[in-house]
Amino acid sequence: MHCPRAFFSRCKSEAKRDVRSLDSDRLRACAPWLPALVLLTPLRIRPLFSDQISAPGPHVGFAECCSEISLRETGREGTNSPIGLSACLLNPFYWRHPVEQRSMNRVHTGLVGKPRLRGNKPSLSSDQMAQTADSEPQIYSYLRVTCGVAIHVACTAFTVFIAVLARPGSSLFSWHPFLMTLAFSLFMTEALLLFSPAASPLRSLPHKTKARWHWVLQCLCAGSAGLGLASISYNKHLNGKPHFSTWHGLTGLVSVGVLALQSTGAVPLLYPALAKRLGLSLAKLKRYHTAAGLVSYLLGSTSLLLGMASLWFTASVRGAAWYLAALGPVLCALVIMNQVTRSYMARKALRP
Incomplete structure (x- = not known):
C-alpha cells in the first residue's frame, strides 16, 4: 500500500x-x-x-x-x-x-x-x-447504472414539466416548446441511451435490434423537431414578427438542420448494400454519424437552455426552480457526451 x-x-x-x-x-x-x-x-x-x-x-x-x-x-x-x-x-x-x-x-x-x-x-x-x-x-458499475436510471428519469421529468407548463393545444405557440422538448429531451436522449452499456433498456438484445429502435426514435425526434419549427415559424408569420432574430431561434434552426442531415446520412448504415454500391466505408460512416449525432444533440440541448431564458419561460419559472429545471438538459448532455467519448476512445485504443 x-x-x-x-x-x-x-x-x-x-x-x-x-x-x-x-x-x-x-x-x-x-x-x-x-x-x-x-x-x-x-x-x-x-x-x-x-x-x-x-x-x-x-x-x-x-x-x-x-x-x-x-x-x-x-x-x-x-x-x-x-x-x-x-x-x-x-x-x-x-x-x-x-x-x-x-x-x-x-x-x-x-x-x-x-x-x-x-x-x-x-x-x-x-x-x-x-x-x-x-x-x-x-462500485463503478453501480454508479454507472444509477446514473443511467437518473438520466431516464431526468429527461422524462423535464419533458413532462414543459408539457404541463406549455399546455399544448391551448395556442399555436404552445406546440413549439412541447414538440422541441419532446424531440431533443426525450426521443433523442432515449435513442442515444439505447447504446449505453449501463443505461440501455435493450441491453440484452443484439446490436441490430438496438439500431432499428434507434432509427425509430430518431424518426420521431426529426418529425417532432420539424413540426415544432413549423409551428413557431407560422406563429411568427401570423403575428408579423421577424424570424430567427435571437440566439435561441438561430441555434434551434441549426440544430434541426444538422439533425436532418445526420438522419439522412444514416440511411447507408441501415442498408449496407447501398453503402457498398456508393463506394462508402461503413467504418467511416459510423464515425461521422456518431460525431454528427453528438453535435446535433448538443445544439438541441443548447437551444433548450436558451429557450429557458426567454420571456415566456422566465415569466412562469423563477429562482431556484429555474436552476433545478435547467439541470435536466445539462445532466443529460454531460452523460451523453461521456457515453459517446468513452465509446470512441475504446475503439481508438485498440488501433495499433
Whole structure:
C-alpha cells in the first residue's frame, strides 16, 4: 500500500521533468493547457500508474502519456492534439474505464500476456477482458447504472414539466416548446441511451435490434423537431414578427438542420448494400454519424437552455426552480457526451 502523498509527489515530479523534454512544437501547441494538465495529472492518470508502481518494467511518464493520447486521438504518431489531450486528462471517467484501455495498460507493463493480432489490429482475448472486468471495483458499475436510471428519469421529468407548463393545444405557440422538448429531451436522449452499456433498456438484445429502435426514435425526434419549427415559424408569420432574430431561434434552426442531415446520412448504415454500391466505408460512416449525432444533440440541448431564458419561460419559472429545471438538459448532455467519448476512445485504443 503506497502513500498517496508520495504518489502525488512522484507524479508531479515526473510531469515537470517530462514537460521539459517535450519538443518545441508540442510545447507551443499545448501551452494554454499545460498549467491545468500539470496540476491535474496526479488525479487523472492515477489509474494508469497504479498498476505500474509494483510491476517490473519502465515507468511511463507524462511525455509518453501525451504521445500515447496524441496517437490515440489522431491515428498518426507525432501529431499534436492539445484539445484531445486536455479532454482525455480532464475526463474523470476516462482513465478508470473503458475496459479495453485498462487492459492495454496492463499489457504494456507486462502484467498479462500480449494481445492477439488479427491482421494489423490488436485484439484482446476473452481471458484478458474477464481478468480486467473482475479487477474493476463493483462500485463503478453501480454508479454507472444509477446514473443511467437518473438520466431516464431526468429527461422524462423535464419533458413532462414543459408539457404541463406549455399546455399544448391551448395556442399555436404552445406546440413549439412541447414538440422541441419532446424531440431533443426525450426521443433523442432515449435513442442515444439505447447504446449505453449501463443505461440501455435493450441491453440484452443484439446490436441490430438496438439500431432499428434507434432509427425509430430518431424518426420521431426529426418529425417532432420539424413540426415544432413549423409551428413557431407560422406563429411568427401570423403575428408579423421577424424570424430567427435571437440566439435561441438561430441555434434551434441549426440544430434541426444538422439533425436532418445526420438522419439522412444514416440511411447507408441501415442498408449496407447501398453503402457498398456508393463506394462508402461503413467504418467511416459510423464515425461521422456518431460525431454528427453528438453535435446535433448538443445544439438541441443548447437551444433548450436558451429557450429557458426567454420571456415566456422566465415569466412562469423563477429562482431556484429555474436552476433545478435547467439541470435536466445539462445532466443529460454531460452523460451523453461521456457515453459517446468513452465509446470512441475504446475503439481508438485498440488501433495499433
